[in-house]
Amino acid sequence: MSRHFGLDIGSDSIKIVQLEGKEGAFRVVTAGMIKTPAPGxxxxxxxxxxxxxxxxxxxxxxxxxxxxxxxxxxPERSVFNQIIEVPKMNNDELAQAIPWEAENLIPQPIAEVNLDWQIIDDEESRRRNKMKVLIVAAPKTLIDKYLRILKLAELEPIALETELLASVRCLRPISSQGNILLVNIGSKSLDVAIINKGSLFLSRRFPTAGEAITRALGASLNLDLATAEEYKKAYGLTNQLEGKIANSIAPIIEVVSNEIKKALHFYQEKQKDPLRLMVLSGGSSLLPGLAEYFTRGLGLEVQIADPFSLVKTDEQSMQALRKISPMFTVAIGLAMKD
Structure with a gap:
């Protein structure tokens, strides 16, 4: 059998990607997507x-x-993660310190979560004889749910990790060339991350995402959710239909933009290196006119993630999936895991 595959069970769709090869020379063996059965x-x-x-x-x-x-x-919305700074220490000392640090940060008892951490390479922290650590805490009930589903699917889990870490891994070829702002707009949550020299510098999560945009459009134009979703995907922030769709969803997009500005302001206060590139991923990143909106509002170059361009593919067989490439950022990152 080949190496493992990546599995992303989203609110709206399930994505699978299997790769072969190694970092810098991955090739897609197969990939696909299917709708997540309600209620998921x-x-x-x-x-x-x-x-x-x-x-x-x-x-x-x-x-x-x-x-x-x-x-x-x-799912990022169900997992707690926080980047902290601690005095420089060895791995054994860190293993003892993390639970104490986490107890003051995590909004539920330590006994009820699976705790993991990852050291983040940060030059500024090293200069001050400190180290940055990403703490990740997942509720045990969530882990049990996923393990049950995987058992029913007759699968052998190698690892469970957050969507954010998978996305950072997938986009490493881009982030290694300079600092980037990653904005993943899913169905139920918006995740903002700043990747500094290939490592996670900051992460923020907000509940305003694709479903909120659809609900706002439906309420504004008195549309059922299915019709509102179709109109959103077709017209987005363009001037078509006399701009009615754009005007209906603009207030929600403005909320998203303001949260991104806060993250940018925090980064600019802490780092001297400029941040000029924003990468959009997730299903709602395909909203017509969204990239142009952020370019005008944030003064950054904005790209829509194309993770399939970062690996070798059979162009003919992957043609349909390339059109929705941003939706596969997480699954490809999972498939890349060592």
């Missing part, structure tokens, strides 16, 4: 776990994945 991961019912597992098995069979080993993403 919001449910705690066994029948809904089974429905998700069956969808995973169906997609895996359709795209001919030849491995049962998987790295799966935990």
């Amino acid at each position: 991961l919001a449910s705690e019912a066994e029948k809904d776990f089974m429905a998700i597992a069956e969808s995973i098995k169906r997609l895996k069979g359709e795209i001919k994945v030849d491995s049962n080993s998987v790295v799966v993403a935990l």
